[in-house]
Amino acid sequence: MRILHAVDRTLTAIVNAALVLIFAVMLTLAATQVFLRDLFHTGIYWGDVAARYLVIWVGFLGAFLATRGGKHFHIDVLTRFLNPRARLWFNAFSDLFASVVCLLLTLASATFVREALDPESTVFLGIPETALAMIVPVGFGLIMAQFVIKMIESIVNAMRETVEKKAAQ
Amino acid sequence: MTTLLIILILVIIALAGAPLFAIIAAIGLLVFTAAGTEPASLIAELYRLVNFPALIAIPLFTFAGYLLAESRAPKRLINLAQALVGWMPGGFAVVALFSTAIFTAFSGASGVTIIALGGLIFPALLKQNYPENFSLGLMTTSGSLGLLFPPSLPIILYSIVARDAAGNSVNIDKLFVAGLIPGILLLLILSAYSIRTGIVAKVPRNPFSFKAAWAGLKEAAWEAPLPVIVIGGIYGGIFTATEAAAVTAFYVLVVEVFIRRDLKFFSDLPRIIRESMILVGAILVMLGAAMGVTSYLIEAEIPNQLFGFVSQYVSSKFLFLVILNVFILVMNMIEIFSAIIIVVPIIVPVALQYGVDPIHLGIIFLLNLEIGYMTPPLGLNLFLSSLRFDRPLTQVYRTVLPFFLLLVSVLLLITYFPELSLALTGAVGVR
Numbered sequence: 001m002r003i004l005h006a007v008d009r010t011l012t013a014i015v016n017a018a019l020v021l022i023f024a025v026m027l028t029l030a031a032t033q034v035f036l037r038d039l040f041h042t043g044i045y046w047g048d049v050a051a052r053y054l055v056i057w058v059g060f061l062g063a064f065l066a067t068r069g070g071k072h073f074h075i076d077v078l079t080r081f082l083n084p085r086a087r088l089w090f091n092a093f094s095d096l097f098a099s100v101v102c103l104l105l106t107l108a109s110a111t112f113v114r115e116a117l118d119p120e121s122t123v124f125l126g127i128p129e130t131a132l133a134m135i136v137p138v139g140f141g142l143i144m145a146q147f148v149i150k151m152i153e154s155i156v157n158a159m160r161e162t163v164e165k166k167a168a169q
Numbered sequence: 170m171t172t173l174l175i176i177l178i179l180v181i182i183a184l185a186g187a188p189l190f191a192i193i194a195a196i197g198l199l200v201f202t203a204a205g206t207e208p209a210s211l212i213a214e215l216y217r218l219v220n221f222p223a224l225i226a227i228p229l230f231t232f233a234g235y236l237l238a239e240s241r242a243p244k245r246l247i248n249l250a251q252a253l254v255g256w257m258p259g260g261f262a263v264v265a266l267f268s269t270a271i272f273t274a275f276s277g278a279s280g281v282t283i284i285a286l287g288g289l290i291f292p293a294l295l296k297q298n299y300p301e302n303f304s305l306g307l308m309t310t311s312g313s314l315g316l317l318f319p320p321s322l323p324i325i326l327y328s329i330v331a332r333d334a335a336g337n338s339v340n341i342d343k344l345f346v347a348g349l350i351p352g353i354l355l356l357l358i359l360s361a362y363s364i365r366t367g368i369v370a371k372v373p374r375n376p377f378s379f380k381a382a383w384a385g386l387k388e389a390a391w392e393a394p395l396p397v398i399v400i401g402g403i404y405g406g407i408f409t410a411t412e413a414a415a416v417t418a419f420y421v422l423v424v425e426v427f428i429r430r431d432l433k434f435f436s437d438l439p440r441i442i443r444e445s446m447i448l449v450g451a452i453l454v455m456l457g458a459a460m461g462v463t464s465y466l467i468e469a470e471i472p473n474q475l476f477g478f479v480s481q482y483v484s485s486k487f488l489f490l491v492i493l494n495v496f497i498l499v500m501n502m503i504e505i506f507s508a509i510i511i512v513v514p515i516i517v518p519v520a521l522q523y524g525v526d527p528i529h530l531g532i533i534f535l536l537n538l539e540i541g542y543m544t545p546p547l548g549l550n551l552f553l554s555s556l557r558f559d560r561p562l563t564q565v566y567r568t569v570l571p572f573f574l575l576l577v578s579v580l581l582l583i584t585y586f587p588e589l590s591l592a593l594t595g596a597v598g599v600r
Binding site for chain 2: 016019020026027030034048051055059062063064067071072073074076077078079090091094098101108109112133143
């Protein structure tokens with residue numbers, strides 16, 4: 001458990017820093033473009049494309065953090081009425097399902113980057129498209145890891161609650 | 170048979186609380202595999218997101234909204250509104266309506282309004298002798314009011330999703346402008362109801378003071394121009410919605426961090442970026458997962474089949490829209506952003522065949538969202554309101570009823586008269 005938490009914390013710290021940095025670049029780029037375009041009728045010619053890619057990066061990193069906080073959109077009309085232990089088991093099940101789906105998406109996106117994109121093609125500033133697209137498999141992989149960690153936590157907590165309940169009796 | 174079984178299983182998993190993006194992705198993986206397409210094609214569909222120029226409006230406006238919510242701007246906004254219209258009968262209730270509407274438009278309508286402004290407005294309403302049930306209903310309604318005004322997140326999301334399904338006739342700029350008249354109509358009708366309540370309940374009125382109004386204006390001088398920048402900028406064709414997003418985010422950042430100094434650069438800003446991007450991430454993965462399903466639906470001509478089926482029973486355009494209203498209302502009670510991402514690609518092509526303008530449909534859809542937020546028993550705002558103001562859910566259900574009826578009547582008006590939504594879109598120089 002302790003190793004798991006250490007991994008989780010390190011990962012979250014890295015993603016946090018990356019997210020803030022990339023967001024800052026995206027905002028600066030987007031704002032600069034508008035000023036250049038509307039005031040001086042010019043612009044950075046790769047600016048719009050770059051900003052579009054950065055949105056996807058920001059999105060995946062945000063989605064990673066959403067996983068940790070349980071902030072992905074989900075239906076809680078039913079689980080809201082469960083007792084805490086039952087809810088933990090339901091959470092573990094949901095996380096298992098999400099991990100499997102994310103695993104499949106990670107594999108599919110790895111295939112996509114390898115086979116569908118031209119490794120020679122560059123998007124802006126000589127950055128290859130494959131490098132920019134890497135956020136898709138990496139993102140889904142990170143999200144999957146997060147779901148697995150959450151699932152293990154839920155199971156451990158649910159079992160602990162069971163033990164405590166028995167001890168109380 | 171197998172299909173039905175799979176759908177049933179997925180519905181059960183969704184109800185068990187699994188993230189909806191995973192459910193949608195699972196559907197995508199299943200239909201692609203069934204059609205003999207590689208799963209990598211599903212990712213190719215997701216990857217189309219990099220070609221959506223309007224997408225950047227989502228993170229930028231969300232960030233600006235979170236910044237405003239965290240600053241003291243809401244307090245200044247309420248003070249200004251109070252100084253300007255507080256003298257009218259029902260004045261403070263009208264203040265509540267307008268300030269929550271503006272706040273919701275900027276904060277993305279994810280329920281923050283009730284949490285952030287409720288604590289300021291609800292006790293003040295009670296203190297001024299507004300009936301408790303009226304105040305509670307008003308607060309619950311106000312949580313989603315303003316959703317029709319730019320730059321609300323649901324409008325942006327609708328336009329992105331609908332454009333992908335229906336083509337270029339849908340664009341954010343047009344939708345931003347189209348929401349104005351219906352949104353104002355809604356505010357006026359609710360204001361009339363509030364003024365009536367103010368008179369009936371004999372709420373004491375404050376005299377108008379130029380000094381207070383001037384002080385309020387001065388205090389809110391930096392934030393007050395924001396709606397003008399966004400709406401005026403787009404309306405006047407000065408910039409597109411996407412450009413407005415960049416300008417707004419940058420402007421709000423400079424004002425709240427460097428000029429007003431409500432927020433600190435190093436301690437607050439990273440946290441706000443993170444929190445706002447969590448919402449953006451949750452929306453984007455769901456949108457990405459849905460891209461594949463959407464193109465499958467279009468490829469398989471599902472909307473056409475649906476139209477063929479529905480048109481056997483429903484021939485009039487208006488009746489179709491009424492049935493659609495009921496359907497969307499039920500969908501929206503469950504989860505709003507998912508409803509847009511899942512339902513819009515299916516119904517937009519069907520509505521087009523009925524001759525419904527996709528912009529008009531968008532306004533109907535968004536107003537439905539607004540009502541869905543407060544529709545008993547499952548609307549999100551009912552729960553938030555019950556929690557925030559510590560009142561039983563059943564009381565909240567009862568108190569929203571008059572507001573619900575008013576909103577539904579406006580919905581019918583807007584459904585029946587497309588001109589209300591479309592009049593401005595043709596007239597202005599939207600770029």
